[in-house]
Amino acid sequence: MVTDTSALIINVTLWVLIAFSVLTWTLIVLKVWQYWRQSLANRSFEERFWGASSLDEARGEIASGKTAPVVRLAGAGFEVLDNARQSHPPALKYRGDLLATLERKLKRQLERESRLSDIGLTVLASIGSTAPFVGLFGTVWGIMHALQDISRSGKASLEVVAGPIGEALIATAIGIAVAVPAVLAYNFLMRQSRRKQQALEIFAEDFLHLVAAETAHR
Known part of the structure; x- marks a missing residue:
């Protein structure tokens, strides 16, 4: 039998791995739900946005749209346009060429959306890379103390060795x-995040071209 200290360490290791597992599945459910909900909201808003007859009409869709990445992106673009239309001088961050200012604003919003989208993915990557080593630590610790107990007892039969070492190996299996x-x-969520980000970049580019066309006709 392994010592009480060794059993305690192995138990702590197993509880850490269980906590990792709970956190992993919680993040999976939350991120899948988040991406699915945002995908529906993005698609619904874009249909209404591009179905509008003018920029002013499309501007009204932001208030009626649900909170979604593409809504926030469009809102950032219209913020620049609204400040450019004001009679008094705009703030410094909105001064300069309209299209250049709009492009800069859209890029910053894209960066924010990318950071928001990737929240939690680093935790999954960390758990995926460290969990096997946590399990291996519990296994090595358990085997080391099991062998010490066997050495002190002077018995090395299969029946004596198999039990403690088998218990210690469970930690590695759980870690994997x-x-x-x-x-x-x-890997799956990162692909979904990149696809969502690419869709936002396409929308930002189309929005910029739309404003450029509207500006050229004035």
């Missing part, structure tokens, strides 16, 4: 079982 879903979820 925790890491695999975390790594797979990270």
Whole structure:
């Protein structure tokens, strides 16, 4: 039998891995729900936005639209346009060429949306990379103390060795079982995040071209 201290350390290791597993699946559910909800909201807003007959009509869709990345992106663009239309001098950050200022504003908003979209993914990557080593630590610690107890007892039969070492190896198995879903979820969610970001970049580019066309006709 392993010592009480060794059993305590192995138990703590297992509880850490269980906490990693709970956190992993919580993040998976929350991020999948977030991406799905935002995808529907983005699609709904873009249909209404591009179905509008003018920029002013499209501007009204922001107030009626749900909070979504593309809504915030469009809002950032219209913020620049609204400040350019004011009679008094705009703030310093809105001065200069309209299209250049608009492009800069859209890029900054895209960066914010990218950071918001990636929240939680670093945690999944960290769990996926560290969980096997946490499990391995518990296994090595358990085997080391099991061998010490066996050495002190002077018995090295299979029945004596198999039990303690088998218990210690469970930590490695659990560590791998925790890491695999975390790594797979990270890769999947990262692809979804990049696709969503690409869609926002396309919208920003189209928005910029639309404003350029409207400006040229005035």
